[in-house]
Amino acid sequence: MPVEHPDPLSFKAWLRSEALAAGFALAGFAPCDPFVDEQDRLQAWFQEGRGTLLPYLDPATLHDPRALWPKARTALVGYFPYARPEAVPGATPGSLKLSRYLWGPDYHMLLKPRLNRLLEAAQVRWPDLEGRVCVDTAPLLERQLATRAGLGWQGKHTLLIAGKGGSWGFLGVLLLSVELQPDEPLLNEHCGTCTACLEACPTGALDAFRLDPARCLTTYTIETEAEPPAKVAGALASSRWAAGCDACQEVCPWNRAPIWGNPTLWGGPSPLHTLPAEALPRAAAQWRKLTRRTALRRVRDRHWRTTLGRILGSQ
Numbered sequence: 178m179p180v181e182h183p184d185p186l187s188f189k190a191w192l193r194s195e196a197l198a199a200g201f202a203l204a205g206f207a208p209c210d211p212f213v214d215e216q217d218r219l220q221a222w223f224q225e226g227r228g229t230l231l232p233y234l235d236p237a238t239l240h241d242p243r244a245l246w247p248k249a250r251t252a253l254v255g256y257f258p259y260a261r262p263e264a265v266p267g268a269t270p271g272s273l274k275l276s277r278y279l280w281g282p283d284y285h286m287l288l289k290p291r292l293n294r295l296l297e298a299a300q301v302r303w304p305d306l307e308g309r310v311c312v313d314t315a316p317l318l319e320r321q322l323a324t325r326a327g328l329g330w331q332g333k334h335t336l337l338i339a340g341k342g343g344s345w346g347f348l349g350v351l352l353l354s355v356e357l358q359p360d361e362p363l364l365n366e367h368c369g370t371c372t373a374c375l376e377a378c379p380t381g382a383l384d385a386f387r388l389d390p391a392r393c394l395t396t397y398t399i400e401t402e403a404e405p406p407a408k409v410a411g412a413l414a415s416s417r418w419a420a421g422c423d424a425c426q427e428v429c430p431w432n433r434a435p436i437w438g439n440p441t442l443w444g445g446p447s448p449l450h451t452l453p454a455e456a457l458p459r460a461a462a463q464w465r466k467l468t469r470r471t472a473l474r475r476v477r478d479r480h481w482r483t484t485l486g487r488i489l490g491s492q
């Protein structure tokens with residue numbers, strides 16, 4: 178007997194409403210065709226050595242979602258807000274700045290199970306449906322997919338701005354083996370003449386729509402323990418961004434009244450956010466205790482100590 182499929186349009190509407198019910202503030206649909214327009218830009222980006230500190234980014238496959246998974250036809254892209262108005266890095270006098278995205282639980286752990294459950298429920302409705310969940314770690318141009326799905330545009334700081342919803346949100350992608358009608362992509366960016374993020378970046382890592390990871394503070398505080406160049410090390414010490422960095426988003430006018438994260442998920446400050454810098458823990462056991470169940474656990478205690486040493490001097 179042939180397998181019965183639901184009407185694709187009502188299936189798509191159901192998928193979107195389930196994604197929203199799972200905590201995504203926005204969800205859109207994009208085709209998984211290669212990003213032909215990005216190919217030259219990608220090539221230039223890698224030729225300039227921008228990927229050197231991020232060896233997991235593969236220029237040969239990044240432009241094509243089907244290089245990651247050949248069955249991919251449609252991408253459901255979700256935007257999951259995380260910032261809270263009361264979570265302001267460095268608000269307590271003397272404290273260091275820890276990026277907003279690290280204040281709560283590890284987002285991989287939050288988004289992946291939600292998308293996996295959505296896939297399982299979808300497979301019940303569409304019997305031979307296959308899917309792949311991608312949150313951050315897959316070689317996939319998530320922000321470009323989000324733009325294609327109509328969620329927003331890549332600002333000059335390169336992050337996805339969901340219009341008035343701002344940019345304080347994670348992206349999660351569910352690749353599906355079925356072709357569903359795509360949403361209208363956003364064809365234009367809305368940064369206009371603004372250059373606030375380029376000017377606010379403590380290290381000069383940004384030029385319009387392009388970031389140099391070898392100068393971004395997030396690279397040195399999260400991704401690698403490699404020694405930053407002197408100028409970046411100076412900016413790290415003076416800006417006091419000790420884990421991640423929000424400087425380019427804090428100044429963005431689109432973040433004036435953003436979509437805020439759910440308060441029950443993204444809690445208030447821990448001692449790591451309020452202690453004076455000199456009193457912050459350096460011992461591994463203390464670090465592990467204070468970072469339990471938070472995204473900060475991804476930073477190894479040795480790396481944390483190195484960063485503290487770089488900011489405070491290694492006394």
Ligand code: B12
Pocket residue numbers: 215218219222231234276277278312313314315316317318319320331334335336337338344345346347348349366385386387388390393395396400420421422423425
């Ligand atoms: C590697 C990576 C990093 C690297 C490099 C960042 C980068 N911009 O590429 C580092 C470690 C620096 C980093 C930092 C951060 N990251 Co990060 N990161 C990623 C990751 C894993 C891959 C990104 C990637 O593929 N980069 C490759 C380059 C080539 O892509 P690109 O910057 O878009 O480059 C294109 C543009 O420059 C364009 N271009 C070039 N010239 C021109 C000219 C014009 C006119 C235009 C329009 C475009 C254009 O062409 C290039 C090629 O397509 C993604 C997850 C994912 N799989 O997508 C998360 C991701 C981008 N990161 C995220 C976050 C939250 C951050 C931080 C905010 C964390 C923090 N607070 O510290 C910072 C922000 C720094 C910043 N301003 O981007 C979120 C962003 C959510 C959002 N709203 O957009 C993502 C999507 C993770 C997630 N799943 O939520 N990250």
Ligand code: SF4
Pocket residue numbers: 334377378379380381382383388392393394395421422423424425426
């Ligand atoms: S995250 Fe910080 S260092 Fe990196 S580009 Fe943005 S402002 Fe610059």
Ligand code: SF4
Pocket residue numbers: 332333334335367368369371372373374375425428429430431
């Ligand atoms: S600060 Fe200005 S230029 Fe930068 S992303 Fe926001 S609107 Fe665009």
